Amino acid sequence: xxxxxxxxxxxxxxxxxxxxxxxxxxxxxxxxxxxxxxxxxxxxxxxxxxxxxxxxxxxxxxxxxxxxxxxxxxxxxxxxxxxxxxxxxxxxxxxxxxxxxxxxxxxxxxxxxxxxxxxxxxxxxxxxxxxxxxxxxxxxxxxxxxxxxxxxxxxxxxxxxxxxxxxxxxxxxxxxxxxxxxxxxx
Numbered sequence: 001x002x003x004x005x006x007x008x009x010x011x012x013x014x015x016x017x018x019x020x021x022x023x024x025x026x027x028x029x030x031x032x033x034x035x036x037x038x039x040x041x042x043x044x045x046x047x048x049x050x051x052x053x054x055x056x057x058x059x060x061x062x063x064x065x066x067x068x069x070x071x072x073x074x075x076x077x078x079x080x081x082x083x084x085x086x087x088x089x090x091x092x093x094x095x096x097x098x099x100x101x102x103x104x105x106x107x108x109x110x111x112x113x114x115x116x117x118x119x120x121x122x123x124x125x126x127x128x129x130x131x132x133x134x135x136x137x138x139x140x141x142x143x144x145x146x147x148x149x150x151x152x153x154x155x156x157x158x159x160x161x162x163x164x165x166x167x168x169x170x171x172x173x174x175x176x177x178x179x180x181x182x183x184x185x186x
Contacts, residue, residue, distance in 0.1 A: 017042070018106075018144060019068035021088040023081075026074045026110050029127070033074070033108070036140045065091045072106045072144060075124065077113040093118055106143050 018037075022030045027048070051060050061084070065071075071092040079085050089105070096103040107115065107124035115124060125143035130136050142148070 017068065018070050018072050019064050019088070019092070020072040020074065021085050021092075022074035023076055023078050023085060025076055025078060029074055029108075029110055032136065033072070033140050036137045037144070040141060061088060065095060068092075069101070070104045070106055070144070072108065073119075075107050075109045075113065075115065075119065076111045080117075089118065104146065106146075108140070108143055 020030060020033065047057075047060070051057060065088060071089060073079065073085075073089060092103070092105065096105070105119075105122055107119060107122050109115070109124045109126050109128060112128045115122065125139050127136060127139060130139065
């Protein structure tokens with residue numbers, strides 16, 4: 001469990017932005033995500049370091065799920081096998097369904113495993129096979145900030161003119177002539 005506070009440090013209705021839910025098998029990735037978020041101005045509370053020995057772990061999860069706006073899941077094959085991670089994501093989904101504010105489940109897929117059940121309808125960020133640190137960092141940030149990783153379409157030079165259709169073949173020379181005419185006059 002990792003809790004991320006808002007960037008600006010200002011008091012808000014919800015004091016927590018992200019709750020990171022994971023199995024022990026991806027502790028290294030959890031630390032990597034924590035480092036990236038910290039480097040980008042997020043204040044991070046990490047269960048492994050910030051919940052003292054003898055503290056009530058279940059109480060910490062309970063308070064965090066209630067107060068976090070979004071849930072970040074490091075999804076692995078064994079994620080659903082733990083009663084703790086199951087409680088985290090099902091409680092979050094139940095709270096999100098009753099909330100008046102938008103709450104998101106952000107899934108970082110860490111292993112090549114299908115997302116089923118409550119995970120199935122969520123668009124996820126895939127980390128499988130992504131080894132380059134810069135690419136991973138970009139994917140973490142895009143996911144938690146709700147941005148798409150897709151490339152933006154190329155600019156269209158003329159308004160109201162549809163793009164070329166790749167299957168519309170045999171007329172390239174004529175279309176090139178029209179493009180040249182349009183470029184000349186506009």
